[in-house]
Amino acid sequence: MPDTQDIDYDARRAALVEKYAPSNAPAGSNPVGTGGVDHLALICSDLEKTIEFYTQVLGMRLAKVIPNRDEPSSTHIFLDMGGGNMLAFFDFPKKGPAKTQRGIGSMHHVALKGTPEQYAAVVKTARERGIEHDVHGGETKGSIYMRDPDDILVEVTTGY
Numbered sequence: 320m321p322d323t324q325d326i327d328y329d330a331r332r333a334a335l336v337e338k339y340a341p342s343n344a345p346a347g348s349n350p351v352g353t354g355g356v357d358h359l360a361l362i363c364s365d366l367e368k369t370i371e372f373y374t375q376v377l378g379m380r381l382a383k384v385i386p387n388r389d390e391p392s393s394t395h396i397f398l399d400m401g402g403g404n405m406l407a408f409f410d411f412p413k414k415g416p417a418k419t420q421r422g423i424g425s426m427h428h429v430a431l432k433g434t435p436e437q438y439a440a441v442v443k444t445a446r447e448r449g450i451e452h453d454v455h456g457g458e459t460k461g462s463i464y465m466r467d468p469d470d471i472l473v474e475v476t477t478g479y
Contacts, residue, residue, distance in 0.1 A: 359404075
């Protein structure tokens with residue numbers, strides 16, 4: 320592994336842009352190969368606490384509750400994130416409470432788009448409920464970060 324002190328990170332980032340996102344390509348000449356996110360599936364320890372957080376704090380709507388096709392004791396829930404996208408959770412009651420470790424292959428955080436009004440409502444709700452959070456920006460524009468009941472980092476952003 321190279322000594323990280325010898326790496327020019329700005330040059331590395333510029334090389335990635337040059338190689339994979341060339342600015343000389345005509346707009347629309349390289350269409351995206353998918354239709355976007357259908358759902359992001361995560362694992363939770365308690366379905367009710369998860370549903371309460373995402374519906375009452377973030378204003379999502381519980382859209383569907385079905386059995387997990389791969390594990391009969393597991394339930395698969397879908398929360399409507401807006402924009403035609405779903406956030407899904409599985410529980411695995413027979414697997415126990417072991418948590419994942421952050422590292423390669425794990426998720427860092429879920430970032431959700433919000434209008435200034437939606438963002439302000441989430442900031443207000445987090446404060447009223449005493450949910451630990453970190454705001455970058457202002458009261459109606461910026462990003463708020465908080466953790467869900469299973470310590471998943473969730474961001475709501477207006478995109479600055």
